[in-house]
Amino acid sequence: MDTIAGLFNYWIVIVLMMIGFYVVIADSNLIKKIIGLNIFQTSVFILYISVAKIDGGAAPILEDGITNYVNPLPHVLILTAIVVGIATTALGLALIVRIKEAYNTIEEDEIHEKDGTL
Amino acid sequence: MLVVTALATVFVRDLFAVIMLFGIYSLLSAGFFLNLNAPDVSLTEAAIGAGISPILMLGTLALTRKSLAPSAIKSKKKAWLPIIVVTLTGAALIYATLDVPHFGDPSGPAHNHVAPRYIKESYKEIHIPNIVTSVLASYRGFDTLGETFVIFAAALGVLALLGAIKQGDADDYRQFSDTASLRRHNILHVISKILIPIILLFGLYVQFHGDYSPGGGFQAGVIFAVAFILYALIYSLSAAQKIISPLFLQITMVIGVLLYAGTGVASLLNGANYLDYSVLGQDALKGQHNGIILVELGVGITVASVMLSIFYTFAARALHTNETSEAK
Helix, strand or coil: CHHHHHHHHHHHHHHHHHHHHHHHHHCCEHHHHHHHHHHHHHHHHHHHHHHHCECCCECCECCCCCCCECCHHHHHHHHHHHHHHHHHHHHHHHHHHHHHHHHCCCEHHHHHHHHCCC | CHHHHHHHHHHCCCHHHHHHHHHHHHHHHHHHHHHCCCHHHHHHHHHHHHHHHHHHHHHHHHHHCCCCCCCCCCCCCCCHHHHHHHHHHHHHHHHHHCCCCCCECCCCHHHCCCHHHHHHHHHHHHCCCEHHHHHHHHHCHHHHHHHHHHHHHHHHHHHHHHCCCCHHHHHHCCCCHHHHHHHCCHHHHHHHHHHHHHHHHHHHHHHHCCCCCCCCHHHHHHHHHHHHHHHHHHCCHHHHHHHCCHHHHHHHHHHHHHHHHHHHHHHHHCCCCCCCHHHHCCCHHHHHHHHHHHHHHHHHHHHHHHHHHHHHHHHHHHHHHHHHHHHC
Protein backbone atom coordinates (compact mmCIF):
# COMPACT_ATOMS: atom_id res chain seq x y z
CA MET A 1 0.00 0.00 0.00
CA ASP A 2 2.82 2.31 0.91
CA THR A 3 4.53 1.52 -2.37
CA ILE A 4 1.44 2.39 -4.34
CA ALA A 5 0.93 5.73 -2.61
CA GLY A 6 4.62 6.56 -2.80
CA LEU A 7 5.05 5.76 -6.46
CA PHE A 8 1.64 6.78 -7.77
CA ASN A 9 2.95 10.06 -9.16
CA TYR A 10 5.64 8.34 -11.16
CA TRP A 11 3.14 5.90 -12.58
CA ILE A 12 0.93 8.75 -13.72
CA VAL A 13 3.98 10.25 -15.36
CA ILE A 14 4.70 6.98 -17.14
CA VAL A 15 1.11 6.63 -18.30
CA LEU A 16 1.15 10.17 -19.68
CA MET A 17 4.52 9.57 -21.27
CA MET A 18 3.31 6.44 -22.96
CA ILE A 19 0.18 8.20 -24.22
CA GLY A 20 2.38 10.83 -25.78
CA PHE A 21 4.71 8.19 -27.15
CA TYR A 22 1.78 6.30 -28.66
CA VAL A 23 0.49 9.41 -30.39
CA VAL A 24 3.92 10.15 -31.79
CA ILE A 25 4.48 6.71 -33.29
CA ALA A 26 0.94 5.67 -34.17
CA ASP A 27 -0.80 8.79 -35.45
CA SER A 28 0.01 9.88 -38.94
CA ASN A 29 -1.21 13.43 -38.63
CA LEU A 30 1.77 15.69 -38.09
CA ILE A 31 0.00 18.22 -35.87
CA LYS A 32 -1.13 15.40 -33.62
CA LYS A 33 2.40 14.12 -33.52
CA ILE A 34 3.52 17.50 -32.22
CA ILE A 35 0.78 17.41 -29.59
CA GLY A 36 1.93 13.92 -28.64
CA LEU A 37 5.46 15.20 -28.25
CA ASN A 38 4.13 17.97 -26.06
CA ILE A 39 2.28 15.51 -23.84
CA PHE A 40 5.46 13.48 -23.56
CA GLN A 41 7.34 16.64 -22.68
CA THR A 42 4.82 17.67 -20.03
CA SER A 43 5.10 14.24 -18.46
CA VAL A 44 8.82 14.81 -18.08
CA PHE A 45 8.09 18.18 -16.47
CA ILE A 46 5.76 16.49 -14.02
CA LEU A 47 8.42 13.87 -13.30
CA TYR A 48 10.96 16.52 -12.37
CA ILE A 49 8.56 18.59 -10.31
CA SER A 50 7.46 15.42 -8.49
CA VAL A 51 11.07 14.64 -7.68
CA ALA A 52 11.47 18.14 -6.29
CA LYS A 53 8.58 17.73 -3.85
CA ILE A 54 9.38 17.21 -0.19
CA ASP A 55 6.62 16.44 2.25
CA GLY A 56 5.71 19.59 4.13
CA GLY A 57 8.17 21.67 2.13
CA ALA A 58 7.23 25.25 1.27
CA ALA A 59 7.65 26.89 -2.12
CA PRO A 60 11.31 27.83 -2.61
CA ILE A 61 10.97 31.48 -1.71
CA LEU A 62 12.85 32.23 1.47
CA GLU A 63 10.85 33.53 4.36
CA ASP A 64 11.58 33.93 8.02
CA GLY A 65 10.65 30.99 10.15
CA ILE A 66 10.47 28.42 7.38
CA THR A 67 13.31 25.97 7.09
CA ASN A 68 11.84 23.20 4.99
CA TYR A 69 11.66 24.04 1.29
CA VAL A 70 11.06 21.92 -1.74
CA ASN A 71 14.02 21.42 -4.02
CA PRO A 72 14.43 24.53 -6.21
CA LEU A 73 16.83 23.05 -8.72
CA PRO A 74 14.34 20.98 -10.77
CA HIS A 75 12.05 24.01 -10.85
CA VAL A 76 14.74 26.04 -12.54
CA LEU A 77 15.41 23.33 -15.10
CA ILE A 78 11.76 22.84 -15.95
CA LEU A 79 10.95 26.52 -16.02
CA THR A 80 13.46 27.09 -18.78
CA ALA A 81 12.56 23.80 -20.44
CA ILE A 82 8.95 24.93 -20.84
CA VAL A 83 9.96 28.09 -22.62
CA VAL A 84 12.45 26.28 -24.80
CA GLY A 85 9.74 23.68 -25.44
CA ILE A 86 7.32 26.22 -26.87
CA ALA A 87 10.06 27.67 -29.04
CA THR A 88 10.92 24.29 -30.51
CA THR A 89 7.22 23.47 -30.88
CA ALA A 90 6.80 26.65 -32.87
CA LEU A 91 9.70 25.58 -35.06
CA GLY A 92 8.07 22.18 -35.60
CA LEU A 93 4.77 23.79 -36.48
CA ALA A 94 6.54 26.05 -38.93
CA LEU A 95 8.06 22.99 -40.56
CA ILE A 96 4.59 21.45 -40.79
CA VAL A 97 3.31 24.53 -42.58
CA ARG A 98 6.10 24.23 -45.09
CA ILE A 99 5.46 20.52 -45.51
CA LYS A 100 1.84 21.31 -46.20
CA GLU A 101 2.86 23.80 -48.84
CA ALA A 102 5.23 21.35 -50.49
CA TYR A 103 3.07 18.20 -50.30
CA ASN A 104 -0.41 19.64 -49.82
CA THR A 105 -1.03 17.26 -46.93
CA ILE A 106 -0.01 16.83 -43.32
CA GLU A 107 -0.71 13.10 -43.16
CA GLU A 108 2.48 11.14 -42.96
CA ASP A 109 1.32 8.16 -45.05
CA GLU A 110 0.19 10.41 -47.87
CA ILE A 111 3.58 12.06 -47.88
CA HIS A 112 5.20 8.65 -48.16
CA GLU A 113 2.84 7.84 -51.00
CA LYS A 114 3.81 10.96 -52.91
CA ASP A 115 7.47 10.30 -52.35
CA GLY A 116 7.17 6.66 -53.29
CA THR A 117 8.99 5.69 -50.10
CA LEU A 118 7.88 2.90 -47.77
CA MET B 1 -7.83 14.17 -14.65
CA LEU B 2 -4.59 14.70 -16.52
CA VAL B 3 -4.67 11.15 -17.80
CA VAL B 4 -8.27 11.46 -18.93
CA THR B 5 -7.60 14.64 -20.84
CA ALA B 6 -4.47 13.19 -22.38
CA LEU B 7 -6.34 10.06 -23.42
CA ALA B 8 -9.07 12.21 -24.92
CA THR B 9 -6.49 13.94 -27.10
CA VAL B 10 -5.57 10.55 -28.48
CA PHE B 11 -9.05 9.45 -29.40
CA VAL B 12 -10.65 12.64 -30.59
CA ARG B 13 -10.23 12.99 -34.33
CA ASP B 14 -11.13 16.61 -34.78
CA LEU B 15 -7.90 18.54 -34.56
CA PHE B 16 -9.56 21.69 -33.29
CA ALA B 17 -10.97 19.78 -30.33
CA VAL B 18 -7.60 18.13 -29.76
CA ILE B 19 -5.90 21.49 -29.52
CA MET B 20 -8.50 22.79 -27.08
CA LEU B 21 -8.10 19.64 -25.00
CA PHE B 22 -4.38 20.16 -25.02
CA GLY B 23 -4.91 23.66 -23.65
CA ILE B 24 -7.04 22.23 -20.85
CA TYR B 25 -4.40 19.59 -20.22
CA SER B 26 -1.75 22.29 -19.85
CA LEU B 27 -3.90 24.31 -17.49
CA LEU B 28 -4.47 21.23 -15.37
CA SER B 29 -0.79 20.50 -15.19
CA ALA B 30 -0.17 24.12 -14.21
CA GLY B 31 -2.53 23.62 -11.29
CA PHE B 32 -0.72 20.41 -10.48
CA PHE B 33 2.63 22.21 -10.38
CA LEU B 34 1.18 24.81 -8.03
CA ASN B 35 -0.02 22.00 -5.84
CA LEU B 36 3.54 20.69 -5.70
CA ASN B 37 4.86 24.05 -4.45
CA ALA B 38 6.34 25.06 -7.75
CA PRO B 39 4.75 28.48 -8.36
CA ASP B 40 7.38 29.62 -10.86
CA VAL B 41 6.89 26.60 -13.04
CA SER B 42 3.14 26.82 -12.73
CA LEU B 43 3.10 30.42 -13.89
CA THR B 44 5.17 29.55 -16.92
CA GLU B 45 3.12 26.51 -17.83
CA ALA B 46 -0.16 28.41 -17.49
CA ALA B 47 1.00 31.24 -19.71
CA ILE B 48 2.64 29.05 -22.31
CA GLY B 49 0.76 25.79 -22.34
CA ALA B 50 -2.69 27.26 -21.99
CA GLY B 51 -1.97 30.55 -23.70
CA ILE B 52 0.54 30.60 -26.48
CA SER B 53 0.88 27.05 -27.70
CA PRO B 54 -2.83 26.52 -28.53
CA ILE B 55 -2.80 29.80 -30.42
CA LEU B 56 0.19 28.71 -32.45
CA MET B 57 -1.32 25.30 -33.07
CA LEU B 58 -4.59 26.88 -34.17
CA GLY B 59 -2.59 29.09 -36.46
CA THR B 60 -0.97 26.04 -38.01
CA LEU B 61 -4.35 24.40 -38.29
CA ALA B 62 -5.73 27.44 -40.08
CA LEU B 63 -2.79 27.23 -42.44
CA THR B 64 -3.04 23.55 -43.15
CA ARG B 65 -6.63 22.47 -42.85
CA LYS B 66 -7.89 23.84 -46.12
CA SER B 67 -7.98 21.27 -48.88
CA LEU B 68 -7.06 18.57 -46.42
CA ALA B 69 -7.84 15.24 -48.00
CA PRO B 70 -10.94 13.57 -46.51
CA SER B 71 -8.96 10.95 -44.65
CA ALA B 72 -11.01 11.17 -41.47
CA ILE B 73 -11.60 7.44 -41.48
CA LYS B 74 -8.11 6.19 -41.09
CA SER B 75 -7.17 2.60 -41.47
CA LYS B 76 -6.70 1.10 -38.05
CA LYS B 77 -4.41 -1.64 -39.30
CA LYS B 78 -1.03 -2.01 -37.67
CA ALA B 79 -2.42 -0.27 -34.60
CA TRP B 80 -1.39 -3.20 -32.42
CA LEU B 81 2.30 -2.73 -33.06
CA PRO B 82 2.62 0.69 -31.43
CA ILE B 83 0.38 -0.46 -28.59
CA ILE B 84 2.69 -3.37 -27.86
CA VAL B 85 5.76 -1.15 -28.00
CA VAL B 86 4.15 1.40 -25.73
CA THR B 87 2.92 -1.18 -23.22
CA LEU B 88 6.31 -2.86 -23.04
CA THR B 89 8.14 0.41 -22.56
CA GLY B 90 5.65 1.50 -19.95
CA ALA B 91 5.94 -1.78 -18.08
CA ALA B 92 9.71 -1.54 -18.07
CA LEU B 93 9.55 2.00 -16.76
CA ILE B 94 7.07 1.08 -14.04
CA TYR B 95 9.33 -1.78 -13.03
CA ALA B 96 12.16 0.74 -12.81
CA THR B 97 10.16 3.03 -10.53
CA LEU B 98 10.09 0.36 -7.86
CA ASP B 99 13.61 1.43 -6.93
CA VAL B 100 12.83 5.14 -6.97
CA PRO B 101 12.59 6.98 -3.64
CA HIS B 102 8.99 7.61 -2.70
CA PHE B 103 7.18 10.78 -3.62
CA GLY B 104 7.87 13.56 -1.11
CA ASP B 105 10.59 11.59 0.62
CA PRO B 106 13.16 14.10 1.93
CA SER B 107 15.95 11.52 1.93
CA GLY B 108 15.91 11.09 -1.85
CA PRO B 109 19.26 11.63 -3.56
CA ALA B 110 17.95 14.67 -5.43
CA HIS B 111 17.59 16.58 -2.17
CA ASN B 112 20.93 15.78 -0.61
CA HIS B 113 23.68 17.15 -2.81
CA VAL B 114 23.59 20.62 -4.32
CA ALA B 115 20.04 21.60 -3.42
CA PRO B 116 20.56 22.09 0.34
CA ARG B 117 23.47 24.35 -0.39
CA TYR B 118 21.32 26.57 -2.59
CA ILE B 119 18.63 26.68 0.06
CA LYS B 120 21.03 27.49 2.88
CA GLU B 121 23.61 29.72 1.25
CA SER B 122 21.86 31.51 -1.58
CA TYR B 123 20.43 34.23 0.62
CA LYS B 124 23.84 35.01 2.08
CA GLU B 125 25.54 35.00 -1.29
CA ILE B 126 22.91 36.59 -3.47
CA HIS B 127 20.44 38.17 -1.11
CA ILE B 128 17.35 37.26 -3.08
CA PRO B 129 14.50 35.39 -1.43
CA ASN B 130 13.35 33.55 -4.53
CA ILE B 131 15.82 30.67 -4.79
CA VAL B 132 14.56 29.74 -8.22
CA THR B 133 15.52 33.16 -9.53
CA SER B 134 18.93 33.17 -7.94
CA VAL B 135 19.75 29.70 -9.21
CA LEU B 136 18.38 30.51 -12.63
CA ALA B 137 20.13 33.81 -13.16
CA SER B 138 23.26 33.50 -11.11
CA TYR B 139 24.41 30.00 -10.20
CA ARG B 140 23.29 28.53 -13.49
CA GLY B 141 23.68 31.67 -15.55
CA PHE B 142 25.45 29.77 -18.32
CA ASP B 143 22.55 27.39 -18.73
CA THR B 144 20.07 30.18 -18.94
CA LEU B 145 22.22 32.04 -21.42
CA GLY B 146 22.27 28.92 -23.56
CA GLU B 147 18.52 28.56 -23.29
CA THR B 148 18.01 32.16 -24.29
CA PHE B 149 20.09 31.45 -27.35
CA VAL B 150 18.03 28.35 -28.10
CA ILE B 151 14.77 30.26 -28.22
CA PHE B 152 16.48 32.97 -30.21
CA ALA B 153 17.63 30.35 -32.68
CA ALA B 154 14.14 28.84 -32.82
CA ALA B 155 12.70 32.23 -33.67
CA LEU B 156 15.30 32.62 -36.41
CA GLY B 157 14.27 29.21 -37.71
CA VAL B 158 10.58 30.09 -37.78
CA LEU B 159 11.33 33.38 -39.49
CA ALA B 160 13.51 31.63 -42.02
CA LEU B 161 10.85 29.01 -42.74
CA LEU B 162 7.77 31.18 -42.81
CA GLY B 163 8.91 34.77 -42.81
CA ALA B 164 9.55 35.18 -46.49
CA ILE B 165 6.44 36.98 -47.68
CA LYS B 166 6.51 39.56 -50.39
CA GLN B 167 6.62 42.92 -48.68
CA GLY B 168 4.17 44.42 -51.14
CA ASP B 169 1.35 42.48 -49.56
CA ALA B 170 2.11 43.88 -46.18
CA ASP B 171 0.09 47.05 -46.69
CA ASP B 172 -3.37 45.59 -46.89
CA TYR B 173 -3.23 42.93 -44.24
CA ARG B 174 -6.72 42.05 -43.26
CA GLN B 175 -8.18 40.16 -40.39
CA PHE B 176 -7.55 36.50 -39.67
CA SER B 177 -10.49 34.82 -41.32
CA ASP B 178 -11.20 32.85 -38.13
CA THR B 179 -11.39 35.89 -35.94
CA ALA B 180 -13.37 38.18 -38.20
CA SER B 181 -16.38 37.67 -36.00
CA LEU B 182 -14.36 38.52 -32.91
CA ARG B 183 -13.59 41.93 -34.27
CA ARG B 184 -17.20 42.96 -34.33
CA HIS B 185 -17.87 41.99 -30.73
CA ASN B 186 -18.26 45.12 -28.68
CA ILE B 187 -18.07 43.22 -25.43
CA LEU B 188 -14.72 41.76 -26.37
CA HIS B 189 -13.45 45.19 -27.31
CA VAL B 190 -14.41 46.77 -24.03
CA ILE B 191 -13.15 43.90 -21.92
CA SER B 192 -9.89 43.61 -23.77
CA LYS B 193 -9.33 47.35 -23.42
CA ILE B 194 -9.65 46.94 -19.68
CA LEU B 195 -7.69 43.70 -19.51
CA ILE B 196 -4.70 44.41 -21.71
CA PRO B 197 -3.21 47.19 -19.55
CA ILE B 198 -3.67 45.00 -16.51
CA ILE B 199 -1.93 42.11 -18.24
CA LEU B 200 0.93 44.39 -19.21
CA LEU B 201 1.18 45.73 -15.69
CA PHE B 202 1.16 42.22 -14.33
CA GLY B 203 3.91 41.33 -16.78
CA LEU B 204 6.04 44.20 -15.52
CA TYR B 205 5.37 43.20 -11.94
CA VAL B 206 6.38 39.62 -12.65
CA GLN B 207 9.50 40.88 -14.40
CA PHE B 208 10.79 43.19 -11.71
CA HIS B 209 9.42 41.50 -8.67
CA GLY B 210 10.77 38.13 -9.73
CA ASP B 211 13.45 38.35 -7.07
CA TYR B 212 10.94 38.32 -4.26
CA SER B 213 7.95 36.40 -5.55
CA PRO B 214 7.41 33.79 -8.24
CA GLY B 215 8.32 35.17 -11.59
CA GLY B 216 11.19 36.42 -13.66
CA GLY B 217 12.16 37.12 -17.20
CA PHE B 218 10.75 33.98 -18.78
CA GLN B 219 7.27 34.34 -17.32
CA ALA B 220 7.13 38.09 -17.77
CA GLY B 221 8.19 37.83 -21.39
CA VAL B 222 5.45 35.33 -22.10
CA ILE B 223 2.80 37.39 -20.30
CA PHE B 224 3.83 40.46 -22.23
CA ALA B 225 3.62 38.62 -25.51
CA VAL B 226 0.20 37.24 -24.59
CA ALA B 227 -1.14 40.76 -24.06
CA PHE B 228 -0.17 41.78 -27.56
CA ILE B 229 -1.35 38.53 -29.07
CA LEU B 230 -4.74 39.15 -27.47
CA TYR B 231 -4.76 42.61 -28.98
CA ALA B 232 -3.86 41.27 -32.39
CA LEU B 233 -6.55 38.60 -32.20
CA ILE B 234 -9.33 40.93 -31.16
CA TYR B 235 -8.48 43.99 -33.20
CA SER B 236 -6.35 43.02 -36.13
CA LEU B 237 -2.86 41.98 -36.94
CA SER B 238 -2.15 45.25 -38.70
CA ALA B 239 -3.33 47.22 -35.67
CA ALA B 240 -0.95 45.29 -33.46
CA GLN B 241 1.85 45.64 -35.95
CA LYS B 242 1.37 49.38 -36.00
CA ILE B 243 2.20 49.41 -32.29
CA ILE B 244 5.08 46.97 -32.47
CA SER B 245 6.41 46.30 -35.92
CA PRO B 246 7.98 42.93 -36.76
CA LEU B 247 11.24 44.65 -37.53
CA PHE B 248 11.27 46.24 -34.08
CA LEU B 249 10.74 42.79 -32.58
CA GLN B 250 13.63 41.37 -34.53
CA ILE B 251 15.82 44.12 -33.17
CA THR B 252 14.66 43.75 -29.55
CA MET B 253 15.17 40.00 -29.82
CA VAL B 254 18.84 40.61 -30.54
CA ILE B 255 19.06 43.35 -27.90
CA GLY B 256 17.77 40.93 -25.24
CA VAL B 257 20.33 38.28 -26.05
CA LEU B 258 23.08 40.88 -26.25
CA LEU B 259 22.05 42.36 -22.91
CA TYR B 260 22.44 38.96 -21.32
CA ALA B 261 25.73 38.16 -23.02
CA GLY B 262 26.91 41.73 -22.47
CA THR B 263 26.35 41.42 -18.74
CA GLY B 264 28.73 38.50 -18.83
CA VAL B 265 31.26 40.52 -20.78
CA ALA B 266 30.89 43.39 -18.32
CA SER B 267 31.80 41.11 -15.46
CA LEU B 268 34.75 39.84 -17.51
CA LEU B 269 35.93 43.40 -18.04
CA ASN B 270 35.67 44.02 -14.32
CA GLY B 271 38.08 41.23 -13.67
CA ALA B 272 35.79 38.38 -12.68
CA ASN B 273 34.64 35.25 -14.41
CA TYR B 274 32.09 35.39 -17.20
CA LEU B 275 28.61 35.98 -15.72
CA ASP B 276 30.02 36.40 -12.21
CA TYR B 277 28.02 39.43 -11.15
CA SER B 278 29.81 40.10 -7.86
CA VAL B 279 31.87 42.86 -9.41
CA LEU B 280 28.97 44.78 -10.94
CA GLY B 281 28.17 46.88 -7.88
CA GLN B 282 29.75 48.52 -4.88
CA ASP B 283 29.88 45.19 -3.10
CA ALA B 284 29.29 41.60 -4.08
CA LEU B 285 25.63 41.50 -3.04
CA LYS B 286 24.76 44.72 -4.87
CA GLY B 287 26.59 43.35 -7.87
CA GLN B 288 24.63 40.13 -7.81
CA HIS B 289 21.43 42.14 -7.64
CA ASN B 290 22.34 44.32 -10.59
CA GLY B 291 23.53 41.38 -12.60
CA ILE B 292 20.37 39.37 -12.01
CA ILE B 293 18.12 42.29 -12.87
CA LEU B 294 20.01 42.92 -16.12
CA VAL B 295 20.05 39.28 -17.06
CA GLU B 296 16.37 38.78 -16.30
CA LEU B 297 15.60 41.88 -18.31
CA GLY B 298 17.53 40.44 -21.22
CA VAL B 299 15.65 37.16 -20.91
CA GLY B 300 12.32 38.94 -20.66
CA ILE B 301 12.94 41.08 -23.72
CA THR B 302 14.10 38.13 -25.76
CA VAL B 303 11.24 35.85 -24.73
CA ALA B 304 8.58 38.49 -25.31
CA SER B 305 9.86 39.47 -28.72
CA VAL B 306 10.50 35.89 -29.79
CA MET B 307 6.99 34.77 -28.85
CA LEU B 308 5.35 37.76 -30.44
CA SER B 309 7.43 37.54 -33.55
CA ILE B 310 6.63 33.84 -33.95
CA PHE B 311 2.96 34.70 -33.62
CA TYR B 312 3.24 37.51 -36.15
CA THR B 313 4.95 35.20 -38.57
CA PHE B 314 2.25 32.55 -38.32
CA ALA B 315 -0.55 35.10 -38.50
CA ALA B 316 0.92 36.95 -41.44
CA ARG B 317 1.43 33.67 -43.21
CA ALA B 318 -2.20 32.75 -42.64
CA LEU B 319 -3.34 36.06 -44.09
CA HIS B 320 -1.04 35.63 -47.00
CA THR B 321 -2.29 32.15 -47.88
CA ASN B 322 -5.88 33.27 -47.48
CA GLU B 323 -5.34 36.09 -49.92
CA THR B 324 -3.57 34.00 -52.50
CA SER B 325 -6.14 31.24 -52.34
CA GLU B 326 -8.90 33.79 -52.79
CA ALA B 327 -7.12 35.31 -55.74
CA LYS B 328 -7.05 32.00 -57.56
